[in-house]
Amino acid sequence: MKLAQNVQNSRPGRRQWALGSTGPGSVSAAQVLSVIRNHDGVTRADISRIAGLSRSTVSQHVDTLICKGIVAETGYAKSSGGRRARLLRFNEDGGCVVAIDIGATSLDVGICNLDAKPMAVNSIELHQPSGPGQVIEDAYHMATDLLNSIGLTAEETRGVGLGVPAPVHFSTGTIVAPAILQGWDKYPLAKALKERFGCPAYVDNDANVMALGEQWAGEGKGVQNFMFVKLGTGIGAGIVCDGRLYRGSQGCAGDIGHIVIDGCDVACACGKKGCLEALAGGPAIARRAEAKARQDSTPILSTLLKERGSLTANDVGLAARGGDPAAAEIIKDTGYLIGRVLAKTIDFFNPSLILIGGGVAKAGDLLLASIRELVYQQSIPLATRDLVVQPSTLGDRAGVVGAAVLVLEKLYDS
Amino acid sequence: MKLAQNVQNSRPGRRQWALGSTGPGSVSAAQVLSVIRNHDGVTRADISRIAGLSRSTVSQHVDTLICKGIVAETGYAKSSGGRRARLLRFNEDGGCVVAIDIGATSLDVGICNLDAKPMAVNSIELHQPSGPGQVIEDAYHMATDLLNSIGLTAEETRGVGLGVPAPVHFSTGTIVAPAILQGWDKYPLAKALKERFGCPAYVDNDANVMALGEQWAGEGKGVQNFMFVKLGTGIGAGIVCDGRLYRGSQGCAGDIGHIVIDGCDVACACGKKGCLEALAGGPAIARRAEAKARQDSTPILSTLLKERGSLTANDVGLAARGGDPAAAEIIKDTGYLIGRVLAKTIDFFNPSLILIGGGVAKAGDLLLASIRELVYQQSIPLATRDLVVQPSTLGDRAGVVGAAVLVLEKLYDS
Numbered sequence: 001m002k003l004a005q006n007v008q009n010s011r012p013g014r015r016q017w018a019l020g021s022t023g024p025g026s027v028s029a030a031q032v033l034s035v036i037r038n039h040d041g042v043t044r045a046d047i048s049r050i051a052g053l054s055r056s057t058v059s060q061h062v063d064t065l066i067c068k069g070i071v072a073e074t075g076y077a078k079s080s081g082g083r084r085a086r087l088l089r090f091n092e093d094g095g096c097v098v099a100i101d102i103g104a105t106s107l108d109v110g111i112c113n114l115d116a117k118p119m120a121v122n123s124i125e126l127h128q129p130s131g132p133g134q135v136i137e138d139a140y141h142m143a144t145d146l147l148n149s150i151g152l153t154a155e156e157t158r159g160v161g162l163g164v165p166a167p168v169h170f171s172t173g174t175i176v177a178p179a180i181l182q183g184w185d186k187y188p189l190a191k192a193l194k195e196r197f198g199c200p201a202y203v204d205n206d207a208n209v210m211a212l213g214e215q216w217a218g219e220g221k222g223v224q225n226f227m228f229v230k231l232g233t234g235i236g237a238g239i240v241c242d243g244r245l246y247r248g249s250q251g252c253a254g255d256i257g258h259i260v261i262d263g264c265d266v267a268c269a270c271g272k273k274g275c276l277e278a279l280a281g282g283p284a285i286a287r288r289a290e291a292k293a294r295q296d297s298t299p300i301l302s303t304l305l306k307e308r309g310s311l312t313a314n315d316v317g318l319a320a321r322g323g324d325p326a327a328a329e330i331i332k333d334t335g336y337l338i339g340r341v342l343a344k345t346i347d348f349f350n351p352s353l354i355l356i357g358g359g360v361a362k363a364g365d366l367l368l369a370s371i372r373e374l375v376y377q378q379s380i381p382l383a384t385r386d387l388v389v390q391p392s393t394l395g396d397r398a399g400v401v402g403a404a405v406l407v408l409e410k411l412y413d414s
Numbered sequence: 415m416k417l418a419q420n421v422q423n424s425r426p427g428r429r430q431w432a433l434g435s436t437g438p439g440s441v442s443a444a445q446v447l448s449v450i451r452n453h454d455g456v457t458r459a460d461i462s463r464i465a466g467l468s469r470s471t472v473s474q475h476v477d478t479l480i481c482k483g484i485v486a487e488t489g490y491a492k493s494s495g496g497r498r499a500r501l502l503r504f505n506e507d508g509g510c511v512v513a514i515d516i517g518a519t520s521l522d523v524g525i526c527n528l529d530a531k532p533m534a535v536n537s538i539e540l541h542q543p544s545g546p547g548q549v550i551e552d553a554y555h556m557a558t559d560l561l562n563s564i565g566l567t568a569e570e571t572r573g574v575g576l577g578v579p580a581p582v583h584f585s586t587g588t589i590v591a592p593a594i595l596q597g598w599d600k601y602p603l604a605k606a607l608k609e610r611f612g613c614p615a616y617v618d619n620d621a622n623v624m625a626l627g628e629q630w631a632g633e634g635k636g637v638q639n640f641m642f643v644k645l646g647t648g649i650g651a652g653i654v655c656d657g658r659l660y661r662g663s664q665g666c667a668g669d670i671g672h673i674v675i676d677g678c679d680v681a682c683a684c685g686k687k688g689c690l691e692a693l694a695g696g697p698a699i700a701r702r703a704e705a706k707a708r709q710d711s712t713p714i715l716s717t718l719l720k721e722r723g724s725l726t727a728n729d730v731g732l733a734a735r736g737g738d739p740a741a742a743e744i745i746k747d748t749g750y751l752i753g754r755v756l757a758k759t760i761d762f763f764n765p766s767l768i769l770i771g772g773g774v775a776k777a778g779d780l781l782l783a784s785i786r787e788l789v790y791q792q793s794i795p796l797a798t799r800d801l802v803v804q805p806s807t808l809g810d811r812a813g814v815v816g817a818a819v820l821v822l823e824k825l826y827d828s
Contacts, residue, residue: 244656255796260754341758347673375602
């Protein structure tokens with residue numbers, strides 16, 4: 001549970017209180033929970049003072065939160081003369097959520113507490129083509145085993161959150177026109193999860209979910225405008241704009257993997273030509289390395305290819321770090337392609353932070369340096385004046401934490 | 415006053431009530447004004463019912479609005495037995511604002527009412543290099559003449575709004591690192607306007623201001639995610655995201671004129687190479703047409719060049735519409751370049767509407783068709799499923815209307 005430490009002090013950003021809070025009632029409910037979560041024991045009077053809400057409004061919301069098990073009365077405040085007031089604390093262990101991160105080649109399932117901290121996580125490799133029904137079945141059994149392993153039951157599960165490498169119609173949780181997950185088009189993933197798990201289920205695109213995770217518990221905390229860029233089999237970005245996750249009109253905002261590199265005509269699985277993903281996604285890196293290893297003898301790639309018959313993007317990253325010049329060149333070129341596209345999105349979006357994650361990001365410093373080189377060369381200087389481009393700090397766990405956040409936002413907002 | 419008709423029925427979108435409304439007080443004040451603006455005569459009881467606010471809160475806000483002259487009591491509601499209640503109406507003529515639209519080659523000044531409707535507008539050509547001090551002086555005298563012409567006085571002016579083709583630090587109204595307006599860098603435009611006009615002044619980037627204008631009174635009304643693309647000497651976009659103008663971390667979001675076209679190395683005034691603006695901005699179109707008209711004899715361009723010694727982008731548009739094949743080719747290529755860049759921003763931002771405006775947009779249907787062709791060829795199909803790409807309906811007046819909105823948003827929010 002190395003990661004639990006990383007996210008120990010996670011506190012929600014301002015986002016979830018602003019989002020979906022359409023009436024004064026939900027605004028004040030969110031304010032009340034926010035004050036409780038950000039203090040280690042507060043009284044109803046404290047909340048009233050801090051949030052500027054009437055005592056009766058505070059009491060009403062606190063009662064609801066206690067009923068839901070999200071807030072608990074624990075101990076008493078110091079006496080100020082009269083009857084000692086009860087202290088309220090956020091009850092992060094008042095239930096759990098199942099958090100699922102589907103990748104093109106992996107399935108991660110976690111059980112998180114009500115602060116999105118992973119308490120137990122398991123991962124398996126996925127071998128395509130796994131249909132969505134099979135993946136849900138696998139996830140269900142993994143979740144059941146994990147719950148058992150930490151002594152929790154299905155009844156304590158408040159909901160299921162899931163990130164998937166495909167465009168998602170968020171309000172229905174349905175997959176729309178995926179480039180990678182062939183056969184998943186129009187699959188009502190949230191509905192199927194809800195039926196299998198018997199609790200509320202929420203589904204979003206993987207990069208969006210990872211951006212949520214970083215906003216909740218990582219480097220994105222409190223950052224108004226940032227992007228989480230996922231580099232894997234596919235390439236995508238989650239966009240946080242003015243403190244809120246931005247999904248776009250069709251739910252496909254941030255689909256940077258299909259931004260066309262001018263003058264390139266490599267066919268992409270989406271039907272277009274020259275997409276970033278077709279040139280810099282995991283399979284493209286592997287194909288290029290295999291071709292190079294066959295054509296010329298390279299110290300590491302050729303040996304690996306002989307041993308295994310094929311290569312992965314991970315092999316190329318390892319070979320580059322091990323000193324294989326052909327591998328290093330491929331990683332560098334990949335970084336340049338990604339940086340070229342990011343520079344364009346920076347001119348458009350002007351974020352203050354870009355977090356790089358996903359399996360391909362593990363190629364390390366050479367990839368990051370090449371991305372940064374092109375970003376600083378091609379973006380307008382004003383847009384990069386205070387821009388930070390750095391690896392995701394949550395790493396592999398951004399997807400699980402973010403999937404938990406999907407559920408928690410709904411839970412705390414309702 | 416042809417335009418006044420276009421914007422006659424303008425009603426605010428939801429934006430200004432959501433923006434900057436941080437406390438319950440400002441939320442309810444905005445709700446009250448919104449109800450009054452959207453109804454042709456309402457009573458305090460009506461507002462209380464429609465907005466779900468207490469009678470005392472409504473009365474308090476109505477009193478303030480009447481004091482400010484933004485709302486007026488006009489007539490009585492039908493009697494329901496007791497004393498007849500007063501009807502409240504939005505007093506769009508309870509003052510005016512000065513709205514200034516600076517272009518690279520033009521200066522438009524308008525006097526607008528409190529619903530951002532232009533009551534009088536004047537335009538002059540600007541001959542670079544005009545310093546900011548001279549432009550403010552010109553604008554001041556134009557505004558004074560316009561106020562006189564419609565029988566208003568400076569005392570009735572609630573504020574000055576201004577759009578300028580440069581990045582702007584919005585909270586201070588200072589120009590930052592402009593590519594076009596050489597010599598304006600770090601100029602405190604809002605401060606200088608405030609001093610000269612003796613009233614509050616607000617400054618923003620021209621494309622942002624035009625997006626605000628379209629959101630207030632044009633096709634952008636009620637649209638959650640859209641872009642206003644200004645094609646002129648410079649190229650830029652105003653971004654409305656989740657119903658709010660998005661300015662970015664450094665205030666330079668939407669600077670699409672400096673997105674690099676891969677593989678192009680034409681030098682841009684910003685110091686980079688291959689920027690869209692350097693290839694498809696007004697001067698680039700004119701230069702290309704001049705070269706073509708000198709090299710080959712073309713039916714219209716060559717004649718125009720002989721007569722005048724130089725060409726403008728406007729000449730090229732006119733020649734293309736008149737049947738000059740060389741001019742048509744230049745306009746088409748320009749559209750392809752713009753479409754190529756827009757396709758990338760669509761994959762990233764997934765808007766439902768793109769409005770095209772600015773002087774170069776007057777080249778007309780051929781330019782628009784070429785932009786659309788590349789957009790539909792290169793964007794992901796899901797992002798363009800319901801996307802509308804169309805010319806700005808406010809046209810030349812988007813800048814003046816938007817500059818007025820800059821002031822009104824502050825006035826109604828305070």
